[in-house]
Amino acid sequence: MIAQTKAPFTAGREIIRQSRKPLKWQDILSYSVLTLAALLVLMPLLWMFSTSLRPLADSYKLPPQWLPTDWRWENYLAPFESNVPFELFFLNSLKIAALTTLGQLISCSMAGYAFARLRFPGRDLLFMFLLASLMVPGQVTIIPIYLMMAELKLVNTHASLILPALISVFGVFLMRQFFKQMPQELFDAARVDGAGHLRSFVQIAVPLAGPGLATLGIITFNATWNGYFTALIFLTSWEKMTLPQGIALLTGYMNSGNPSVVMAAVGLAILPVLLVFLVAQRWIIEALTRSGLKG
């Protein structure tokens, strides 16, 4: 019986394999294209890394040394000793990204839970209303937000970046998806045990939403860590600036920028992203694809 059901299956496979055999050149083609593309993607990053380790005098040397002969790790200290307060940029970015992420995790999980699991009049209409606002580009709202912050004397404070980012429509949408997948029986059982809505949320929904919270956390943290547009608008003094601003400063009109020092600074800025990516990449990729596709 088993043999019978198996036979046609393997026979089918055999046909496919045979039909692919004469197409062997396609494998060579696909591997060559993929390898070439991977090289093109990795080379600028490798250049950044090797330049960051080169002696300052060799920064512009051609042909570039793809592997430095003497590894100047002390270049990584140079940004901290430059004429801009690099360590402050780092801490500012960390603070803004951490507080923003924390705020969104709370506000988005609460709203996402309500839209997914609670019934109240106007729920679907309100949700549609939120979603529609995703079409509004940030450049339209930023002008009144700036004027508001100017009125409140909050320009050139971190609050001007953090406050507007404490909520996220995308985040609500993402968390709603995760809460929707949970089995209703769990919540019915909690109700029978006399749990209120707050307890159901805190003790049942949130612990089960770990992957969702982590996804939102990583996306938000990375977006804030990398954010430039609003920082450029709101933060004007050096001691308030974020890392992307600081590095642009290090390179740009300051021209203190020896490529080796600038690349070391960029390396330091990318390092947290790289670490998270290496630890959790398979899972980030899966989550991003899934949330993206359904978004």
Added chain:
Amino acid sequence: MLSPKRSEALAGYLFILPTFIGFAIFILYPLVESLRISFYEYSILGDSYYVELDNYSRLISDSRLRKTYGNTIVFTGFAVFFNAGIGLLLAVFLNRRMPVLMRNFYRSAFFFPILIAHTYIAVIWQYLYQQDTGVINYYLSFLGVDPIPWLSHPAWAMAAIIIMDVWKNTGFAMLVFLAGLQSIPHEYYEAAQLDGANERQLFARITIPLLSPSIFFILVIFMIGALQVFDSIIVLTDGGPGDATRSVVMYIYQQAFQRLDFGYAAAVSWTLFLVIMAVTLVQFLVSRRWVHYE
């Protein structure tokens, strides 16, 4: 004591309250306010004057605005085409039979640049693009290519921005397409092959139709993103040479935050909003004809 139904409704409203407070203050109010400001000659220090449609009639005669829209459209067209096209090509190749380890390596390599800030990428590429000391011209010289003025010539500067954008973003398209390809049931291909279909027919009749939701999603997302391009350009070329690579958002930024002409900047930002809305709606309407949802 509230009835269960009422307490559930109350809980619902309380749970969405933080989001809606933020939504009202930082999205809804600014949206309405920016429309109002666009009818004013707005001053942050002195008096503001209601100027009716002056800001909007200025739009029509503003040659710099026309230039920045032209640049943005050129950038959007090329960036979306190459990001989606190369992403699809890579995804199709990655979806072929190969060791899992290899596939994961390629996928990670293509994906990683997405996570890095545009600012940092532009800083790196600024050095690579240098005419005399840059690595790119150095290697091109072996192919007999004369040094290209990547950042100082209008057309090359635009090309430089597009290449860098594709380098960074095509991995996201690849990722979405690969997920779409992997969700196509193998039986479809097997059945078609038994019926004698060749690889090209399989691609045109099965892969593309079943991948159309992913393609549609990528086109919408990339187009909206490209129309708002800012970070990468401001660091790489600062809109130059001249206005050759200045985008609409950079123009809004300049008018609002460097010239403090908030009323006019608000009017320009509303044109961008309308363009984005129009592009999205048109795509949704057109998609009914070619996107197949299962």
